[in-house]
Amino acid sequence: MSTEITTQKQNFSLAPKDLDEAMRFADMLAGSSIVPKDYIGKPGNCLVAIQWGMELGLQPMQAMQSIAVINGRPSLWGDAMLALVKAHPAFEWIKEECDGNVAICTIKRRGEPEVVQSFGLEEAKRAGLTGKQGPWTQYPKRMLQMRARGFALRDAFPDALRGVVSAEEARDTPTERDMGAAEVVSSRPAQAAAPAALPDYSQSAFADNLPKWSALMHSGAKTADQIIAIVSTKGVLSDAQKSAIRAAAQPKQETPPEIIDAPEQNAQADDDGWIEDYESTEAQQ
Numbered sequence: 166m167s168t169e170i171t172t173q174k175q176n177f178s179l180a181p182k183d184l185d186e187a188m189r190f191a192d193m194l195a196g197s198s199i200v201p202k203d204y205i206g207k208p209g210n211c212l213v214a215i216q217w218g219m220e221l222g223l224q225p226m227q228a229m230q231s232i233a234v235i236n237g238r239p240s241l242w243g244d245a246m247l248a249l250v251k252a253h254p255a256f257e258w259i260k261e262e263c264d265g266n267v268a269i270c271t272i273k274r275r276g277e278p279e280v281v282q283s284f285g286l287e288e289a290k291r292a293g294l295t296g297k298q299g300p301w302t303q304y305p306k307r308m309l310q311m312r313a314r315g316f317a318l319r320d321a322f323p324d325a326l327r328g329v330v331s332a333e334e335a336r337d338t339p340t341e342r343d344m345g346a347a348e349v350v351s352s353r354p355a356q357a358a359a360p361a362a363l364p365d366y367s368q369s370a371f372a373d374n375l376p377k378w379s380a381l382m383h384s385g386a387k388t389a390d391q392i393i394a395i396v397s398t399k400g401v402l403s404d405a406q407k408s409a410i411r412a413a414a415q416p417k418q419e420t421p422p423e424i425i426d427a428p429e430q431n432a433q434a435d436d437d438g439w440i441e442d443y444e445s446t447e448a449q450q
Contacts, residue, residue, distance in 0.1 A: 181225070187212060194229060203234045210234055221249060221327065233332040240335040243311040246318050246326060253325045259317075261310060268309035270317040282316035284309050294337055301337075308333060366400030371409075379413040389414040 181187035191211035194200050204211050211229070217239050218228020231245035241249075250256055250272070257273040267285035274280070286295065289309065294301045301308050315331035378396075381387040387395075389411045396402060396410075 181215070187215060190225065191215065194225075200229050201233070204229060214239065217329075221325075221329070222252070223249075233335070235332060235335040236338060238335065239329065240332040241326070241329050242332045243314055246315065246329075246331055249325050250318050250322045253322055256322070261314060263306050263310045263313075265306050268306075268313040270310075270313040272317045272321045274321050277321075280317050280321040282313050282320065284312040284316065292337070300333075363397075363399070363401050366396060366402050366406060368406075371402075371406055375409065375413060378410060382414040383416075 181190050188208070191208040194211045195204060195206055195208040198205065200211070204214065214228050214232045214234070215225045217223075217232055218225060221228075221241075223231060223245075227245075231242055232239050233242060234240075247259070251259075255275040257275050259273070260271045262269045267283055269281065269283045271279055271281045286305070286309070289295045289301065289305075289312075294308075295305065311331060311333040315334050319326055319328075319330070374396075378387070378392045382389060382392065392410055392414075393402060393407055402410075
């Protein structure tokens with residue numbers, strides 16, 4: 166009996182099994198007073214944190230305590246980032262140093278070279294971090310350490326952290342200013358005004374130019390379709406005019422020369438003369 170009760174306790178989990186269960190669980194957490202203030206009365210934030218935690222390998226209650234919503238984006242506290250990385254099977258070791266001026270974080274992933282990141286007071290001053298009230302004034306050494314750690318952890322284990330930044334870094338990121346509604350500019354060029362309608366092509370001009378076009382087509386310089394396309398830029402051709410241009414492109418049928426029969430007497434005379442010339446040549450030989 167006691168073994169059965171122990172087993173049931175070990176198997177107990179608040180991890181939701183489906184969306185409906187997750188939503189009811191988020192409502193319950195949002196109504197609790199022991200969750201961070203970012204989640205009180207905000208079941209939507211609770212649901213997002215639970216989902217983020219599940220993707221990172223955190224149980225729901227771990228996610229609620231480790232994930233901070235800063236400037237509308239979820240982030241992880243530095244200690245939670247370190248815990249996730251140390252649980253990674255490829256993690257070997259990590260070394261952190263800080264002398265008060267510069268923090269250095271060195272981390273080793275199995276099969277890969279060491280990753281070293283640093284962050285110093287000079288960088289903090291350039292970023293405008295040291296002059297404002299809060300942790301940078303109260304705990305500057307700790308903040309340098311968290312910034313160097315966040316850089317090194319994300320560089321060495323991006324698969325474990327999935328792009329989530331440290332909450333310490335997210336708090337120092339300026340909030341985005343509302344610049345108002347963006348002006349929508351079309352990427353398509355403005356359409357040109359429609360060209361004016363062309364007049365009908367003059368029949369008199371057509372009659373004057375047809376012989377010239379015919380010569381171009383017969384010389385091989387232009388085809389009927391090319392002539393029609395060019396002329397159509399000047400005026401609208403009728404179907405009859407187009408047909409006339411195509412007809413003018415057809416090869417001309419040559420009229421066979423007229424054969425005039427010579428008088429039979431002359432033909433005979435020619436034949437007799439040819440024969441006489443031939444006989445005279447034979448006699449001389």
